[in-house]
Amino acid sequence: MLNFRSTKAMRNIQVCYSPALFQFYDSVDRIVVVTDVLRATSAICTAFQHGVKAIIPVATIEEARQYRQMGYMAAAERNGIVQDGFEFGNSPFSYMSDNVKGQTIALTTTNGTQAVDIAKNASKVIIGSFLNLTAVANWILQQNENVTVLCSGWKNRYNMEDTLFAGALVEALKGEIESTDYDDAALAAQRMYNEAKDDLYGFLENSSHRHRMNRLDLEKDVRYCLQLDVTDVVPILQGKHIVKAY
């Protein structure tokens, strides 16, 4: 209980819009929430919801292939497409199968897994998506640390869907933490989310990533990833593995 009370002290909350900017943000003694709404972190949350034991985020397709040769399940996505020689990419629907239960899966994606790698030296790295928004907020409230939301973006550029998740998380924390200090990016994300929250899908219709997704016929995935609170898992990085925090 004392621990919970101490979370009401001043907290600093930052949003970093690109992995390439992470070096300019504070990362010591902070919780870093990595997000890649479309679709890596949504897929990771879904995987744990469906019984995956651990996910090993890797930077390259070659590394994922090596894990595969060692007998792990392995998943690889680039530019929205499952790579040759892998059964999985980063569609959440791929992880809703009994086949994944209890498995450890090596995963590489265009943006999301790179962002996890960049954040790995933070005191705690957790995985956020709309699917586990409230669970992530609650987990943060139980800690006594500052927070940086790291948006994976698209090839190091800003993107809208990760911004909206960051804003949703800022909004969720704001009501619960007594005194907070937000940076400009957090304020901007929060405002954007409040404009968008009544119709996330409609709001994203004009965004560049949605266009990309439309070309790839991923409408069903996009709609799935924009649902709030489908699961209460909080995936956390422990060494080289992402596992369930609880």
Added chain:
Amino acid sequence: MLNFRSTKAMRNIQVCYSPALFQFYDSVDRIVVVTDVLRATSAICTAFQHGVKAIIPVATIEEARQYRQMGYMAAAERNGIVQDGFEFGNSPFSYMSDNVKGQTIALTTTNGTQAVDIAKNASKVIIGSFLNLTAVANWILQQNENVTVLCSGWKNRYNMEDTLFAGALVEALKGEIESTDYDDAALAAQRMYNEAKDDLYGFLENSSHRHRMNRLDLEKDVRYCLQLDVTDVVPILQGKHIVKAY
């Protein structure tokens, strides 16, 4: 006239929120609009309005000092403060004097002049601020190139005031260009500007840079820099010098 008509073709408009991200954006055959609303690009616009002949943006205080020793006027700001041995920093009010008429001034600032340096290989680099917003929009409409707005940010982090200028420029261009393709950052900036435009000063009151400015007692400068269309100068980079495009 033909040239003007051709500007109605499809244009791509991007916003880059940090000089550190510029490498991930297209810069070939594009106009780059560099902005550092508080205060470098506002000061540069003011300087040209008041008869300065040229500004030489330099990255370091040492370079500015060398220009000073060569007989140039020189200005140096770091963290909002005029540096020792220089009469000028980046307050617009410093440039409203008869002393600057016809002068060439070497200038180094915390963020803005570095952004100009990073953009220097673009086909055209111009200097934007709220003070010359409509002039910049009109100048762009007369060209037949895509546009990247480069926000100087604060030490490579996102900031609100540069985002608002980017959004104001996107908004100004949107009405005039028949067909445009915006990236997510441009869409976000435009939405932010539309939320803020009725009271830019009030909107910025919560931002981190405004807090910094308040600490430095720069209220008057901030209010000045948030005025629209005070001048019709369009400063443009030519080689190592910024001069008036017209």
